[in-house]
Amino acid sequence: MADGSATRVQDFIGDPVSETPMVPRAKLEEIFQDLQADLRFDHELNGCLNCGICTATCPAAHYYDFSPREIVQLLWTENLDGIYDAMQEKIWSCAQCYTCAARCPFKNSPGGLVMLMREVAIKHKMQSAKDVLRPFSRVMLKLVSTGNQLAPDMINPQHFADWGPNISKVDAPLKLLRKAIPMATLNTTETAWEVNLKTSVELYTIWEMTGVLDQLEGIDENLFDVITDIMEEKREDWADFLEEQEDED
Amino acid sequence: MSTDNKDRPGQPVEKFTGHGSEWRPSNLTPTEAQRATAWVEQRIDRRSMLTNKDRVADVRDEMWQLEKDGQIVVHRITDQHKPVEAKTLYGWTKRIPTTQLWHHKSCGQCGNIPGYPVSLLWLMNKMDIKYIDETDQTSCTAWNYHGSGIGNLESLAAVFLRNFHQAYVAAKAQGLPEGYYYPLVHCGTSFGNYKEVRGYLIHSATLRENVTKILGKIGRLVDGKLLIPEEVVHYSEWLHVMRHEIKKHQVIDASNVRATIHPACHVYKMVPEDAIYDETVLDGNRVAVSTGLVQALGAQVIDYKTWYDCCGFGFRHIISEREFTRSFAIDRKIRVAVEEAKSDVMIGHDTGCITTLDKNQWISKAGAEGTAVELPVLADCQLAALLCGADPYKIVQTHWHASPVETLLEKLGIDWRSKKAEFETYLEQIQTGAADQLYDPRLRITSGPGFKPFKREVSLPPPEE
Numbered sequence: 001m002a003d004g005s006a007t008r009v010q011d012f013i014g015d016p017v018s019e020t021p022m023v024p025r026a027k028l029e030e031i032f033q034d035l036q037a038d039l040r041f042d043h044e045l046n047g048c049l050n051c052g053i054c055t056a057t058c059p060a061a062h063y064y065d066f067s068p069r070e071i072v073q074l075l076w077t078e079n080l081d082g083i084y085d086a087m088q089e090k091i092w093s094c095a096q097c098y099t100c101a102a103r104c105p106f107k108n109s110p111g112g113l114v115m116l117m118r119e120v121a122i123k124h125k126m127q128s129a130k131d132v133l134r135p136f137s138r139v140m141l142k143l144v145s146t147g148n149q150l151a152p153d154m155i156n157p158q159h160f161a162d163w164g165p166n167i168s169k170v171d172a173p174l175k176l177l178r179k180a181i182p183m184a185t186l187n188t189t190e191t192a193w194e195v196n197l198k199t200s201v202e203l204y205t206i207w208e209m210t211g212v213l214d215q216l217e218g219i220d221e222n223l224f225d226v227i228t229d230i231m232e233e234k235r236e237d238w239a240d241f242l243e244e245q246e247d248e249d
Numbered sequence: 250m251s252t253d254n255k256d257r258p259g260q261p262v263e264k265f266t267g268h269g270s271e272w273r274p275s276n277l278t279p280t281e282a283q284r285a286t287a288w289v290e291q292r293i294d295r296r297s298m299l300t301n302k303d304r305v306a307d308v309r310d311e312m313w314q315l316e317k318d319g320q321i322v323v324h325r326i327t328d329q330h331k332p333v334e335a336k337t338l339y340g341w342t343k344r345i346p347t348t349q350l351w352h353h354k355s356c357g358q359c360g361n362i363p364g365y366p367v368s369l370l371w372l373m374n375k376m377d378i379k380y381i382d383e384t385d386q387t388s389c390t391a392w393n394y395h396g397s398g399i400g401n402l403e404s405l406a407a408v409f410l411r412n413f414h415q416a417y418v419a420a421k422a423q424g425l426p427e428g429y430y431y432p433l434v435h436c437g438t439s440f441g442n443y444k445e446v447r448g449y450l451i452h453s454a455t456l457r458e459n460v461t462k463i464l465g466k467i468g469r470l471v472d473g474k475l476l477i478p479e480e481v482v483h484y485s486e487w488l489h490v491m492r493h494e495i496k497k498h499q500v501i502d503a504s505n506v507r508a509t510i511h512p513a514c515h516v517y518k519m520v521p522e523d524a525i526y527d528e529t530v531l532d533g534n535r536v537a538v539s540t541g542l543v544q545a546l547g548a549q550v551i552d553y554k555t556w557y558d559c560c561g562f563g564f565r566h567i568i569s570e571r572e573f574t575r576s577f578a579i580d581r582k583i584r585v586a587v588e589e590a591k592s593d594v595m596i597g598h599d600t601g602c603i604t605t606l607d608k609n610q611w612i613s614k615a616g617a618e619g620t621a622v623e624l625p626v627l628a629d630c631q632l633a634a635l636l637c638g639a640d641p642y643k644i645v646q647t648h649w650h651a652s653p654v655e656t657l658l659e660k661l662g663i664d665w666r667s668k669k670a671e672f673e674t675y676l677e678q679i680q681t682g683a684a685d686q687l688y689d690p691r692l693r694i695t696s697g698p699g700f701k702p703f704k705r706e707v708s709l710p711p712p713e714e
Contacts, residue, residue, distance in 0.1 A: 039453050040402065059559050059581070063573050095566060095573075096395040097559035098441070102518035118398030129398065135569035136397045147387035150360040162571060164611025166651040170642070170669070172676050180676055181363045181646065183370060184690030185354070185382055192360035196384040198697040202411060202467045203387045209463045210404035219399070241698055 028080035031087070034120045035075070044101075044112040048072045054100035054110050066093035068100040068110030075113060083117070088128045091117045125218045137223050140216065144207060145230045147200045148191040152178060201238045204231045297340030298526050298533050304340025305522050308448045312477060315451065322471045324417050324478045330431050333490035338526040338533070345482055345490045346431040350380040351416035355436030356388040357600035358628075364646025365603065366435055368634035369484055370687045371644045375498050375637060376491070381423075381430055382688065383695050385415050391442035392601070396564035406446045406456060407463045413443075414469040414476050415695075422695035422702060427471075433484050437599030438564075440483040441519030447481060448520065483516060485538035485598035486525055488629055492545040498637040501661050503548040508632075509592040510543065510550060511582060511606060512536045513599030514559045539598045539629040546636050551590040555581050561609075562601035575609040579622060582606060583613070587622045594625045594657045596632055603628050607652045625657040626650065641665055642672035643685070 035041060054068040055061050061068070071091070074082040094114040101109035121129040133140075143149045152174055157167060168177065174189050185193040207213050217224040277285060297304050315321045326332045330346035337343055350373070358365040366382075373380055390408050394400035413432055420429035434440045450456055457475060464470050488495070517524035517536040527537035530544065535556065543550050561577030563570065583606060586592040597603045607626040614621040627635075631645050641647045641663055647654045648669070658665040694700045 038402070039456065040449065043449075043452075057557070059561065059577055060563075060573075062581075063576065092565065095559060095561070095563035097514035097563075098518040099514060099557070099559060102521050115395065115398065119401055122398050132565070132569070133397050133399070136393075136399075136565065139393055139568065140397070140399060143388065143390060143393050148360070149356040149388045149390065149392050151356075152360050155361055160608070162575065162612045163608040163651055164614075166611065167608075168648055169650075170648040170673065170676070172673075176676055176680060177648075178363075179679055179684050180643070180672075181367060182643065182685050182687045183363070183367055183382060184686055184688070184693045185384055186359050186363050186366070187684070192356040192358075192388075193354055193386075194384045194693065195387070196694065196697045199385050199387055199415075202469075203408065205467050206404055206407045206411065206463055209466065210401060210407060212400055212404050215399050215401075238697075 023081075023084055025080075028084055031120055031124060032078065032080050032083060034123060035083070035116050038116050038119075040112060041116060044109040044116070045072065045075055046106045046108055048076045048106060048108065051105065053103045053105065054108070057099045057103055058095075059097060059099070060093045060095045064090075064093035066090050068094070068114075071110050071113055071117075072108055087117050087121045087126060091121065092128070092132045119215075122215050122219055130219055133219055137220060140220075140223060141227060142191075144204070144213075144216070144227045145200070145234075146191045147195045147203045148193065151189070151191050153189050197234065197238055197241065200231075201235055204235070296338050298336060298338050298528065302340070307341050307522070308451050309341075309479070311451050312447075312479075315477075320457070320474065322474045322476050324413065324428060324431070324476055326431055326479050327428075329429070335486065335490055335525045335537075336527065337523055338536075339522040341522060343486070343523065343525060344480055345486050346433075346480075347487065347491060348378045348380075349430050350378065350433040350487070351419055351430035352380055352382045353389075353412060353416065353432050353434045353436075353439060354382070354386060355439065355600045357392065357604055358435055361604055362600070362607070362628070362646075362649050364631055364644065364649060365600070365628045367687070368628070368639060368645050369435070369488075369630040371634050371639050372488075372495060372498075372630060372637065374687055376494055380433075380688075381419055381692060381695075383415075383419060383693050385419070385695050385697070386412055389436065389439035389442055391438045392564055394442075395438065396568065402446070402449060402456065403459055403463070405442060406450055406460045409443045409446045410450075410460060410464055410475055410477070411467065411469050413478050414464070414471070416478075417471070417476055419695050422700065423692070424702070431482070432478060433482055433487055435484050435600075437483065437485075437513035437516040438601065440481060441515030443481045444520040444523055447477060450475070450477065481523070483538070483598070485516065485542075485629060488542050488633065489525060489527075489538045492542045495542070495633050495637065496545050499546055500638040501636045501663070503546050503632075503636055503661065506548040506657070506660060507551050507591055507593045508543050508548045509553055509586040509590050509595045510535070510540045510556065511560060511595055511597040511602055512539065512556070513597060513602050516599060539596055542629050542633060543596055546633060548632075551592055553585050553590040553592075555585045558582060560597075560602040560605040562605040564601070567601065567605060571609075574605055575612050578605050578609040579613045583610060583624050584622045587624050592624060593660055594627060594632070596627060596629050598629050607650050610652050623653050623656075625654045626652045627654065627657070635661065635663070640672075641668050643675065648672075 052069045058068050060066045091114045096111055098111045101111050139149055142151055178189055179187050188194050316323045326344050326346045331348050332344040332346050335343050390400055416430055416432035418427050525537045526533045530537040530541040540550055558581045561574045563574055566574045586595050610623055634645055639645050641658055655665050
């Protein structure tokens, strides 16, 4: 609700007696245009007979109110309200296995279309995206600041209690267990492998130039601030190293 | 089909179709039915291997043309890489390099199940395969992308080209020429994502133009052009074409092992045109990698009804909606493999799948009494290493697996208790001293802080026995 007087529930489901559309038409069109503007859109969407093969083989459809067939139909028929509605929640159910894409007789990729919708949900700073991605911040911090998505120190009983007592069957400190891995790059605890300073600085440049940092800022400003601080330090370290090299030469 | 109703003689069989009252059976003759099926197969079935159809369009045809037009440089697989050819389901011929390999590591494997890459490198040492494992590599970033939506086509493409460019130039640090090493991708998601991105790069001049600016900025162009690999190769494909060589090193009989295979979605459902099938492996009805290896090593491959299902990883779900992940892993995969296939082990070839299937079994104890299921879960290269005599702890690193791998070890006749005790003693020894390595650790740094150039003639340590 734009007037600021709506309750949280109304924000989410809209006001059933109001004739004002929950989301202005222009906004819906803007979202759809963003989807269509992606060069993958026409590749991933070729037509749909509503055969439902995609949904029949979809793992998420077993457990959620989610159907890849519905996603394709919404986009194919340009159902702007339905697209917006799906972007609030349903698109986050997809498990990204691409079984739908492998099976579709029309060579659609419902899983690929879901990715376009997720990207656009982030671009438009949808609350659903912020809520859904909050638990992902550890991964994002690790990825953007090191170049690794996962690290040994992220796998611990506090975060994965449902994995049970056998996360490690040898009782020894993590650092020692990692030292015992006979690949020198893996003797690490804070990253999955030892990452060259140059590597993470190059990756940071990629994030900057492709607008990924802007995406991140829109979704989680605090995380963005933390990451930019870390990376600016790394950049300085790299610049210092290059300077030392020049001096030596 | 009989139309006689046994309960009501003279009346047609009652049928419920769920299609509404207007629905009528087609009553096609067998010939007509065959014709209808042929029509569907002609239009829908894109496989070439089982239908004798021509191959589907091959993106690499355009890639070669782009190179001819001077727009890109292709990182070629040459004789020095000793390539072996394999066929894909849709008729492509894929060339798999078998030596001089640049290990494109997987963050999930290295972080969580390190016996996965270690087993692969150990097998390579065993067969005297040349390789490099270095620090100048990023994650592909695709787990994060598929899970969160943070990232975009350009960032994925730039990361792909950046890492593969490093693979191309890595050998220079050892005084060897560019192109000496060829990238071997460990993670199934990296593999699927890179293949998808390669297709978009080849099809889209706009994408190429945009990422050229980025790659130029970070010094990752070759003669001012993008470097695109001739093939994107997954380690399971290397295992597949090397399976008969690996068999020569086998020291443990596996004929009493019933193995179920979990093929990874991103390995064969993403860009399925590029997935290797083999008519000698389950008649070409299943993706060949892993299945072919396990068969070659003499274990029994047991088919099961949910082989086509994903594992439940979900990218986002493994982090924040684990009820889905563990329910799917337990009920659609592990339970079926245990109860229907009577499996002794489930073998996979991807990071997320192994993690999901291995770690999510304990929670099944929370179900009703008698419903818990357990099954050892390993990667194909881990099983192969075990069968070739690798230490189950020092090399295969089974202690990082939550599933009951010990039952498989017992079935293979491996005394895991004594091996575990040896490993614990080894841990005490390395607390203050150096640990064993599969390769000279100095080779891991190819530039930047800590880099010291030296020639490749530094001899590798002998293969672990």
